[in-house]
Amino acid sequence: MLKKFTLLYVEDNEATIDAFIGAFQEYFKTIFVARNGEEGLALFETSRPDIVLTDLQMPKMGGLEMIARMREISPNLPIIINSAFSDTHLLLKSITLHVDDYILKPTDPHLLLQAFEKVARVLNLEKSLVRSHTMMQTIIDEIPDPIMYIELDFSVSMMNKAAKKLGGEDVNALLPKCYKISDNTSGACAEGSHLCPIEHVSKTKKPSTQRHVHTDKKGKKHHIDVAARPIFDADGIVIAYLEIRHDISNYLDIQNKLLHKTKKLTHISMHDSLTHLPNRRLLADRIDHAIERKTRSGGEFAIFFIDLDHFKEVNDTLGHLIGDQLLIQVAKRIRTMTRKGDTIARNGGDEFVLLIDDGVSKSHFTTVAEKILKLFETPFLIQGNEILSACSIGISIFPQDGQTVESLLHHADVAMYTSKEAGRQQFTFFLPTAAV
The missing domain is CATH 3.30.70.270 (Reverse transcriptase/Diguanylate cyclase domain)
Incomplete structure (x- = not known):
């Protein structure tokens, strides 16, 4: 489980370093060693390890200061503290820095291995989610209709290329609002020819489709079917919405032409x-x-x-x-x-x-x-x-x-x-x- 990950080990005691390398070298792809916080920060910036294991009391730069600097660069980096100090101040400071685990010295190898494996499971899950997200993004990017994954506050956390093209500059914002992308409005669609399907879905918890009419810059009207459906969690609670927009203008034009021709042929036959x-x-x-x-x-x-x-x-x-x-x-x-x-x-x-x-x-x-x-x-x-x-x-x-x-x-x-x-x-x- 750990063999594909790299580890940055920050420790100032040589005997402790040798003992750790002897016990854990076979578990990791690579172990980078630094003997103080300053070296650790420099190695982190050049090697970008998957996991960090660090002591707290070290010369030049302590472990907590190093962790704080690392968090500024990589907020989600898995970090485990291995220290002999257990006072409340250090523990609280570690919590505020979102440390993943705190292992006291003298170190129990089995306890430390469990901490590594726990972090590895999270990393594997994150990578799996990234792969799934990438695969999903690749799939939906091939769909010509705009697709958006919309949070409960109408912010868009995922969209395909068609939606990005629809939204213009607004897609560059952090979690842009769906109505800003699709309709260029300051609030959720609510009346006239722009009834909001998500408002209906939030009330009924059932899929809804509304037809919107938009006029482009050239003055041409576009008839858009906006379909939304709820996304549920394991407990049946709505956690998000999926919205797909389909421009049916060409279909309606063809339908009207066929209807006109049908009426004409019917008239001729009668x-x-x-x-x-x-x-x-x-x-x-x-x-x-x-x-x-x-x-x-x-x-x-x-x-x-x-x-x-x-x-x-x-x-x-x-x-x-x-x-x-x-x-x-x-x-x-x-x-x-x-x-x-x-x-x-x-x-x-x-x-x-x-x-x-x-x-x-x-x-x-x-x-x-x-x-x-x-x-x-x-x-x-x-x-x-x-x-x-x-x-x-x-x-x-x-x-x-x-x-x-x-x-x-x-x-x-x-x-x-x-x-x-x-x-x-x-x-x-x-x-x-x-x-x-």
């Missing part, structure tokens, strides 16, 4: 690319929701199946581009008369479907149909062409004309063909006798 009206998929969803609401609360709603009259002639004579523009303008006109709860959708080709979700009577639906027909009385002006168009309308009403999306659309379609057969440019309510 809308007609030409008129930008809801398509059949979204229409079916709206009708399905209307069925659920009216089934619970009672009441009616209507489906208007609108088909342009002689639309094929427009495409054949003026071209498909003009036909597309006509569909766009028809969609705009119908949209002008719809209300917030209504849905106007393109069913495909020259077919449109209008969902009137808050109708109160058949007469109300009749009024709506008449307004739609009236929209077509004004010609459409497209690229210098004045186009007079018209439409045929079929109407089905929930619940009497159907209680599913498919049946309501089918029956409105059947009623629309009845309008076509009756001469076009009119509307027809579905009749069960007309069902195919």
Whole structure:
């Protein structure tokens, strides 16, 4: 246990020195010998021994003065006194100098060996702790997020490179405060966008995460997740906190972009690319929701199946581009008369479907149909062409004309063909006798 340590032995009696060397030389890596306090101090400064064993009464400089000088240089140096003097004054002075042990002469070799081994165990533990600390420091330095080991008074006793970079000049202070390093504030975060997770941990003894918002020197906002957890001793008492800060700004940016793209793709999948009206998929969803609401609360709603009259002639004579523009303008006109709860959708080709979700009577639906027909009385002006168009309308009403999306659309379609057969440019309510 002692073989890897060096010892400085300070003693002015040659016979005592010879006896000690003979008994203990094999235990230590090296034994440096000084014959007074002055020599001992000089040897200490040049050889830096691991342990010091010293007498008290010596010429030139006594043991206590030498120890006091050594303590100024190395406060934690293990020092053992081996002296024949045992008066109270010397013992008290030794205590104030934090001497590790006091062995009286004549020296019991076994007692002295026990003192050496006790000191060696402490030194081994300290070196083990230093190795553990170094290893831990090496590990956490590789982590890109700032990490701090925070004492109960908010002072930081250990941090990684990322935290040091975050703290700037403040990390050079002795045990700097965590809030000074992370937030550059004079006190613990407590309000607004900087709630202190450690305050919460100290009260609950459970991990806590708070989101902070910081603005850097360039004016850019950073969203930081600050996670803290308690460190317990063997008795379950909180002795410190571990805090990790993770900048999630890039993640949130990516998340927002993905959300925007998802919304855009969802909109595209639910809308007609030409008129930008809801398509059949979204229409079916709206009708399905209307069925659920009216089934619970009672009441009616209507489906208007609108088909342009002689639309094929427009495409054949003026071209498909003009036909597309006509569909766009028809969609705009119908949209002008719809209300917030209504849905106007393109069913495909020259077919449109209008969902009137808050109708109160058949007469109300009749009024709506008449307004739609009236929209077509004004010609459409497209690229210098004045186009007079018209439409045929079929109407089905929930619940009497159907209680599913498919049946309501089918029956409105059947009623629309009845309008076509009756001469076009009119509307027809579905009749069960007309069902195919």
